[in-house]
Amino acid sequence: MILNEKSVAEIKKKMVRYPRRKSARLPAITVAYRQEGHLHGELYREISQIIEIPVIDIATAASFYTMFPKEPVGKFLIQVCHNISCALLGADSLIGYLEEKLGIKKGETTEDDMFTLISVECLGGCTAAPMMQINDEFYENLTHEKVDKILEDLRNKA
Amino acid sequence: MEKKILTKYVDDPNQINIDTYLSHGGYKALEKVLKEMKPPEVIEEVKKSGVRGRGGAGFPAGVKWGFIPKDNPKPRYLVCNGDESEPGTCKDRVLMESDPHSVVEGMAISSYAIGSHLAFIYNRGEFAYPARMMEKAVEEAYEKGYLGKNILGTGYDLDMIVHTGGGAYICGEESSQLNSIEGERGMSRMRPPFPAVAGLYACPTIVNNVETLAAVPFIINNGGDWYASMGTEKSNGTKLFSLSGHVKNPGNYELELGTPLSVLINDLGGGMLDGHKLKAIIPGGSSTPMLLPDQIDVKLDYESLVEAGSMLGSGAVIVIDERTCMVWVAERLIHFYRHESCGKCTPCRDGTGWLEQLISRIERGEGKPGDIEKIESLCGNIMGRTVCPLGDAAVMPIQSSIKLFRDEWEYHIQNKKCMVKSEFAFK
Numbered sequence: 001m002i003l004n005e006k007s008v009a010e011i012k013k014k015m016v017r018y019p020r021r022k023s024a025r026l027p028a029i030t031v032a033y034r035q036e037g038h039l040h041g042e043l044y045r046e047i048s049q050i051i052e053i054p055v056i057d058i059a060t061a062a063s064f065y066t067m068f069p070k071e072p073v074g075k076f077l078i079q080v081c082h083n084i085s086c087a088l089l090g091a092d093s094l095i096g097y098l099e100e101k102l103g104i105k106k107g108e109t110t111e112d113d114m115f116t117l118i119s120v121e122c123l124g125g126c127t128a129a130p131m132m133q134i135n136d137e138f139y140e141n142l143t144h145e146k147v148d149k150i151l152e153d154l155r156n157k158a
Numbered sequence: 159m160e161k162k163i164l165t166k167y168v169d170d171p172n173q174i175n176i177d178t179y180l181s182h183g184g185y186k187a188l189e190k191v192l193k194e195m196k197p198p199e200v201i202e203e204v205k206k207s208g209v210r211g212r213g214g215a216g217f218p219a220g221v222k223w224g225f226i227p228k229d230n231p232k233p234r235y236l237v238c239n240g241d242e243s244e245p246g247t248c249k250d251r252v253l254m255e256s257d258p259h260s261v262v263e264g265m266a267i268s269s270y271a272i273g274s275h276l277a278f279i280y281n282r283g284e285f286a287y288p289a290r291m292m293e294k295a296v297e298e299a300y301e302k303g304y305l306g307k308n309i310l311g312t313g314y315d316l317d318m319i320v321h322t323g324g325g326a327y328i329c330g331e332e333s334s335q336l337n338s339i340e341g342e343r344g345m346s347r348m349r350p351p352f353p354a355v356a357g358l359y360a361c362p363t364i365v366n367n368v369e370t371l372a373a374v375p376f377i378i379n380n381g382g383d384w385y386a387s388m389g390t391e392k393s394n395g396t397k398l399f400s401l402s403g404h405v406k407n408p409g410n411y412e413l414e415l416g417t418p419l420s421v422l423i424n425d426l427g428g429g430m431l432d433g434h435k436l437k438a439i440i441p442g443g444s445s446t447p448m449l450l451p452d453q454i455d456v457k458l459d460y461e462s463l464v465e466a467g468s469m470l471g472s473g474a475v476i477v478i479d480e481r482t483c484m485v486w487v488a489e490r491l492i493h494f495y496r497h498e499s500c501g502k503c504t505p506c507r508d509g510t511g512w513l514e515q516l517i518s519r520i521e522r523g524e525g526k527p528g529d530i531e532k533i534e535s536l537c538g539n540i541m542g543r544t545v546c547p548l549g550d551a552a553v554m555p556i557q558s559s560i561k562l563f564r565d566e567w568e569y570h571i572q573n574k575k576c577m578v579k580s581e582f583a584f585k
């Protein structure tokens with residue numbers, strides 16, 4: 001098993017609350033993603049055994065939802081919003097600055113597997129633009145100074 | 159200027175705790191409806207308040223609740239829509255993360271009114287923090303007996319599930335949201351039947367926006383007439399506006415409906431950023447038609463914005479200054495809608511793709527004579543011809559951009575470059 005005990009318990013706990021088991025798909029996929037950082041076939045197979053739904057139904061659902069990477073990503077997944085409110089306040093230059101600092105292009109992962117940089121659609125932080133999400137956290141009202149500090153703190157944390 | 163009803167306590171960091179919420183009069187409205195009112199009376203009060211859907215369409219909430227068939231023996235469900243993904247919009251998040259109990263209480267009262275014993279809050283997947291706050295509030299409400307079996311000894315049972323999404327805008331659309339809760343791909347459903355008749359698991363279901371439901375406790379406590387006394391004749395109450403873009407003080411502001419847009423942008427928002435000139439305003443989320451600077455005194459209510467050629471939508475006001483290329487704006491937006499089309503119906507799936515190709519090539523300086531007409535024709539073939547309104551949402555800002563800034567589009571094609579180059583540096 002790739003899913004650890006805690007994840008399995010969490011999936012089972014959520015599963016029983018829904019009137020129909022099939023509703024547990026998205027919650028289960030979310031738990032698996034939080035544990036592993038990206039989704040893949042083996043996880044679908046394990047989920048399918050836990051909630052007793054054909055593996056194809058897990059995979060079909062998972063493939064629709066873009067929040068879950070389907071390929072390995074760095075320890076920290078940096079998602080910069082490139083949508084309109086953020087773009088008006090410099091999201092493109094923010095992406096450029098991150099590319100420069102990390103030495104990678106958008107869509108790539110640093111060699112030490114620490115950071116993956118992608119850009120995404122509106123994250124609901126528009127009044128605090130420009131903003132980005134790293135793993136589960138939002139970072140808003142970004143400035144060069146703030147970005148430097150965030151990356152440094154993450155490097156130290158790792 | 160601001161009228162803080164729903165957002166009165168959002169700046170109090172303790173408001174997320176049930177004890178603080180209770181000390182501010184929380185759960186009194188729930189107690190009142192469970193002990194003193196029959197479900198039809200609750201619906202009547204909400205009808206009287208005139209509160210309209212804050213998710214975008216503006217349908218009167220009480221009227222929608224009345225569509226639940228009386229003779230259908232199936233279970234009923236309430237779904238609180240916290241998907242909040244229309245670009246520019248980030249107001250439901252404020253309520254979910256800073257006053258989550260008001261959302262729980264609003265949901266509980268509404269569930270009672272429609273006869274539901276299981277309610278869902280659909281929280282957009284990226285909102286990990288708001289989801290944690292909602293989970294905590296739900297847990298506390300169970301512990302204190304405001305959720306669960308035999309609530310406050312009245313015999314009414316209600317369970318509540320915080321359901322998180324997976325990063326799909328379309329899951330904010332109610333029928334797609336129901337598919338998503340069922341564990342399916344979030345694709346839209348044909349209507350009729352409407353959710354009130356056959357929604358979640360084919361059972362009668364009411365879907366309401368977070369802000370709509372959060373207003374319900376106030377309506378119960380103070381009466382529908384009190385709520386209706388705020389705002390304009392047909393747009394009652396207050397509404398949260400998310401102000402973003404080229405303004406000095408972006409943020410979420412709660413205003414009485416009917417407040418002039420200039421009050422929001424100039425008085426509360428502090429006016430234009432760095433003294434630049436205003437060029438356009440998107441008044442109700444990225445899908446709504448744009449307004450021009452001379453419309454800045456328009457009143458922010460459902461009717462006035464329609465009259466001005468746009469919509470109140472989700473209340474996300476995006477301010478755009480003179481340094482901005484309107485083709486560039488259109489490209490950002492169509493990229494979004496193409497990416498978020500669920501793929502169910504052809505006009506939306508293929509149409510948004512073609513639109514993106516055409517608009518991108520104009521923006522790159524490779525536009526050809528006739529491209530604008532092609533875009534217009536495509537828009538016409540999408541508008542009103544899709545299973546859900548995502549298709550309309552995609553074309554409305556483009557149609558309005560071409561209508562209001564046609565010279566800029568033509569310049570772009572003739573000169574193979576922007577009239578003004580949008581180059582925005584972050585601080």
Ligand SMILES: Cc1cc2nc3c(=O)[nH]c(=O)nc-3n(C[C@H](O)[C@H](O)[C@H](O)COP(=O)(O)O)c2cc1C
Binds near residue numbers: 217243328365
């Ligand atoms: C493409 C699309 C996206 C939508 N996104 C949202 C959303 O994020 N939040 C929301 O409350 N309503 C959204 N809606 C509107 C819902 O379909 C529905 O009308 C609303 O949740 C009903 O609640 P209300 O009457 O309280 O507004 C969206 C509609 C469409 C067509």
Ligand code: FES
Binds near residue numbers: 085126246
């Ligand atoms: S546009 Fe960037 S968070 Fe909304």
